[in-house]
Amino acid sequence: MKDVTVIGAGVAGLCVARVLRDRGAQVRLIDRHDGVGPHACSWWAGGMLAPFCEGESAEEPVVRLGQEAARWWDAQTRCVTQNGSLVVSLARDTSDLTRFARRTEGFDTVTQSQIAQMEPDLGDRFSKGLYFPTEAHLAPRQALSVLRDGLIKDGVIFEVADADPTDHARRGLTVDCRGFKAKPNLPDLRGVKGEMLVLSCPEVTLHRPIRLLHPRVPLYVVPRGNGIFMLGATQIEGAAGHHVSARALLELLSAAYALNPAFGEAEVLEIGVDSRPAFADNLPRIRRDGTLIRANGLFRHGFLLAPALARMVADVVFDDTRPEVMDEIAA
């Protein structure tokens, strides 16, 4: 039986542990913190499983590999809502919608009345939209917890420690899934800051993630159920700080207000910020150095790409293959 240690229990580490366990490995998961929580950037994720929408600006592998995500998460956690996603723009920004349509696939163009029917709380504010019926979303924190509980049940040992993967790899097969913490070992990794808000607004009901296109302040809103919404979209290069700027809040909230003025009355439950690990092309990487495998760089695609990344890590472990996102093998 393969014996593997996974270091880092964020979305990458949990998915890798799950797939390795399913393929018959004996897995130990080490993290500096106990349990899922705000220390991992996946805690702050939007949870959109929207490979086609991401294709607007992401490279082709994101669209292709991301299509595995909804089925995987649904099978593993039952936390997935398969209700598509909707992209809209305000009247003066329709050229952004046209461009979005030109650069994506897998959508139906929907009219004002169709939008009002799908999402009555958007009313007739949007004359045209793009509906991506095969896309889905999940509740990230719940999904992480379910995944963790399942691993514990299946005999995966969780250990709280500040482990050094290089050191650990001397004793056996080790997968480094520490995200941005692996920066000293992965010098080409950078942090891309993202800010998010959680609002409670029981007056508003949305059935699926909504993306509001805007040349300066794009926004997405993901419904969490029970009148809870997650708002996000900021993506700031060169500012991997850990505070949320007033401007970001102002922009996110004004955009939400444009979507539905009732958001103006919402209760702010949480304000969050994270620094997402990314490589230069914003695609994930697997790197191997003997018994040490590093899987990193999920960027803003943690939940979307972690299942595919985990599958490829398992291929490396069990079949000694060289998956497409593997760019470096040392002896």
Add this chain to the structure above:
Amino acid sequence: MVRRFYGTTLANGFMLGTAQYPSPAILADAFKRSGAAVATVSLRRESGQTRAGQDFWKLIQDLGVHILPNTAGCHSVKEAVTTAHMAREVFDTKWIKLEVIGEEDTLQPDVFGLVEAARILSEDGFQVFPYTTEDLVVADKLLNAGCEVLMPWGAPIGSGLGLNNVFGLRSMRAHFPDVPLVIDAGLGLPSQAAQAMELGFDAVLLNTAVAKAGDPAAMAQAFATAVSAGQMAAAADPMEPRDMAAPSTPVIGKAFLE
């Protein structure tokens, strides 16, 4: 005629922004294919405090071109001056593209704040590239405040409308024959960049038109080609337009047509 930017001669008249690209890898590719001489970089005030943005700054520095930091999104003199100081520290350059935004919708410069900030920064040793309108009076005040380069807009930032006021830009060129002039903002197509260079401008600065194109690297190269064509045309002394037709083949000696 080659005009120097605070003593620096640029290899070409293409200045390219570094924001909004799908990824840093695509950004680097766009610069490689454009051969742009200058990269502009926006700084957020928060970034200087944490020094955490270094990875992205390093990517920009690795492009190997002149760096022109930008006080993008600043709405007051104080903000712009603070940002300029941060930029000087981060990039170790005296150059600063000075933006003081006066109107939220058009992102039109606040020319009063601009002149004030330009004076403060010039006195402090900065070499200021002010983002301004084509207004000649403002231009004159900016020069008096210590600026040796002017950057009039073509059209509002990110609009892609091209040169909105060709007359105004032409008269600016004529009024300030010795000042390096850069068309900053509003360009959407290479033909508009070529037009700017044909009018005798020394450079164009753009970002959105390349970064938001479906293939940013190809669009960057298209702009570079247009800038070079426009520059060559301006140097070749273009003909003056006229109202009557002037046949290029002499009519003398041709058979009379009845």
